[in-house]
Amino acid sequence: MERIISLMKEKGITKTALSERLNIKNQNFNAMLKNPTYETLSKIATALNVPMWQLFASPEEVQLPSNAHSVKCPHCGNEFPVSVNVELKPKNKD
Numbered sequence: 001m002e003r004i005i006s007l008m009k010e011k012g013i014t015k016t017a018l019s020e021r022l023n024i025k026n027q028n029f030n031a032m033l034k035n036p037t038y039e040t041l042s043k044i045a046t047a048l049n050v051p052m053w054q055l056f057a058s059p060e061e062v063q064l065p066s067n068a069h070s071v072k073c074p075h076c077g078n079e080f081p082v083s084v085n086v087e088l089k090p091k092n093k094d
Contacts, residue, residue, distance in 0.1 A: 001033050003055055007048050021047040 008018060019026045022043055032040060045052040057074045070079040 001036070001055065003057070004044060004048075005032060005052060009055065011048060013048065018044070018047055 008015070015029050016026050019029045022029075022032075024032060026055055041052055041055055053075065062078070069083075070081050072079050
């Protein structure tokens with residue numbers, strides 16, 4: 001799957017490293033990707049530290065615009081508001 005390879009590149013993870021995380025032999029990696037099961041996809045998503053839907057979404061669907069105040073779900077199209085709360089703590093003066 002092209003998206004898995006793309007995610008690996010984005011995260012700087014080699015096939016060998018991902019194979020080790022999945023506890024499979026490196027030479028079995030390509031065969032595994034040809035017809036992965038749900039369980040395999042779940043393990044790959046966990047190993048890449050992404051939700052499983054990102055294995056099927058394009059990079060554009062995952063990336064937020066720099067001025068985004070909402071996130072659009074690539075599956076249902078609904079937008080969800082995003083807010084960031086920052087709390088500034090005073091410096092300790094000893």
